Amino acid sequence: MTWIRPLISMWPTAIAAGLLFVTTNAHADNGLRGITSQSGQPQSSIRNNDSQTQPDASEAASAGLRWFATASHGFHRFSNDRPTWQAGIVTFGAKSSKGRASFLEMGWLSRHEQDDIFGAINHYQPVGGRAYANLRVSLAPGADVSPRNDVYAEVFRSLPRALEVSGGYRFARYRDATLHTPSVGIAKYVRNWYFRLKSSVTPIDGSVGFAAIATVRSYGQTSEEFIGFTVAAGREIVGLPGGTVLARSPFVASVYGQRFLTSNAGLRLSVDVVRDGDLSRSGISAGLIARW
Numbered sequence: 001m002t003w004i005r006p007l008i009s010m011w012p013t014a015i016a017a018g019l020l021f022v023t024t025n026a027h028a029d030n031g032l033r034g035i036t037s038q039s040g041q042p043q044s045s046i047r048n049n050d051s052q053t054q055p056d057a058s059e060a061a062s063a064g065l066r067w068f069a070t071a072s073h074g075f076h077r078f079s080n081d082r083p084t085w086q087a088g089i090v091t092f093g094a095k096s097s098k099g100r101a102s103f104l105e106m107g108w109l110s111r112h113e114q115d116d117i118f119g120a121i122n123h124y125q126p127v128g129g130r131a132y133a134n135l136r137v138s139l140a141p142g143a144d145v146s147p148r149n150d151v152y153a154e155v156f157r158s159l160p161r162a163l164e165v166s167g168g169y170r171f172a173r174y175r176d177a178t179l180h181t182p183s184v185g186i187a188k189y190v191r192n193w194y195f196r197l198k199s200s201v202t203p204i205d206g207s208v209g210f211a212a213i214a215t216v217r218s219y220g221q222t223s224e225e226f227i228g229f230t231v232a233a234g235r236e237i238v239g240l241p242g243g244t245v246l247a248r249s250p251f252v253a254s255v256y257g258q259r260f261l262t263s264n265a266g267l268r269l270s271v272d273v274v275r276d277g278d279l280s281r282s283g284i285s286a287g288l289i290a291r292w
Contacts, residue, residue, distance in 0.1 A: 065094040067292050068103070074270070074285030080278060086110040087285075099126045105138075109146050112241045116143035120150075130158045145239035147172040154183070162189040166198075175243025179204060192219045202235050204247050209235025220259070224266070224291075227257040238279065250276030258289070265290055 069092050076085040087110070093103030105120040118140035126132045138150040154168030163186065170181040185198035194217040201210050211234030219226045232252045237245050252274050260266035266289040273282045 065096050067094045068092070069290045070287055072268070072285060072287030074283060076274070076281040076283035078279070078281045080280075082279075082281075083113050084110075085281070085283075093122070095124075099132065100124065109140075111145045111239070114144045114241050116140050116146045118143065118146065118150075127155065132156050143239075144175060144241055144243060147174050147239070149173040163187070164189070168200075170200075172237075174239055174245055177204075177243070177245045179237060179245070193217070194219070200234075202237060202247075204237065204245070207247070209247055209249070211235045225259050228255070230254045230256075236276075248276055248279065250274050250279070260289070260291075264292055 069090070071088075071090045073088045074086065078084070087107065089105055089107030091103050091105045093101065095101035101124040103122040105118075105122060107118055109116045109118065118138050120136055120138035122134070122136040124132060124134050133155045134153070136150075136152045138147070140146055140148050140150070142148070150170070150172045152168065152170045154166055156164055156166040158164050166183075166185040166187070168183040168185070170179075170183070172179045172181070179202055181200050181202045183198060183200035185196060187194065187196035189195075194215070196213075196215040198213045198215075199210060200213075201208060203209075211232065213230060213232040215228060215230045217226050217228035230253070232250075234249060236248045236250055238248050239245055252272060254270060254272035256268070256270035256272075258266060258268040268285075268287045268289060270285040271283070274280060
């Protein structure tokens with residue numbers, strides 16, 4: 001079990017790397033938020049993103065900051081005649097050799113023929129020797145179909161036997177609705193594999209709906225290269241034109257990956273399928289990553 005200590009030391013670094021992938025989904029709706037992340041985590045969700053792999057030599061030798069920039073675009077096409085949903089985002093940020101990471105995000109979301117623009121700050125912070133926290137704050141003034149204020153906080157804690165538990169809370173204020181979504185999660189590390197189950201609950205209009213997300217991820221030579229598979233089911237909140245929200249119960253499956261083609265530049269790709277009645281859709285997201 002001597003590999004647990006380097007695993008723990010890499011958590012914040014790996015989460016920051018996962019964030020680079022899931023930012024396209026970071027402004028998604030409650031419940032199944034950040035389906036390709038959580039990475040989410042986002043995300044995804046994304047964000048939800050951990051690994052036991054060691055940093056490369058240049059990271060280990062550097063006591064300063066390492067900078068990142070990303071640009072992504074994604075879309076969902078429906079099985080009926082609904083207009084395509086699209087999202088685009090750029091991020092800029094840095095992570096330190098101490099495990100802290102901060103990112104600025106700017107993006108736009110197009111749904112129901114409505115376009116919303118948002119900006120966000122996303123920060124990861126070690127808390128003691130066996131825990132870390134993530135805080136993301138997003139603003140979208142004047143938004144119609146996405147939250148105008150979106151705050152997500154989650155704390156992760158390591159346990160013996162390479163286990164990790166987490167607890168999170170999301171506050172999302174739409175034009176005419178305010179939603180609260182607490183969540184809990186448990187994860188397991190097996191060498192370069194990561195397994196996670198996460199559940200959330202979102203009350204709305206006098207009813208309480210649950211969502212569950214399962215993630216399996218395999219890492220490459222570093223925590224910034226990976227391939228993963230996520231499935232989710234349960235409550236999702238969808239914003240509608242005019243500021244109203246609608247509770248849905250979709251099933252979502254997603255495959256995603258990220259790889260660096262040179263020492264400083266890489267690609268990421270995500271493909272997902274959503275089964276949700278008249279909102280059933282399939283999507284793809286692609287992006288570029290730079291680091292220096």
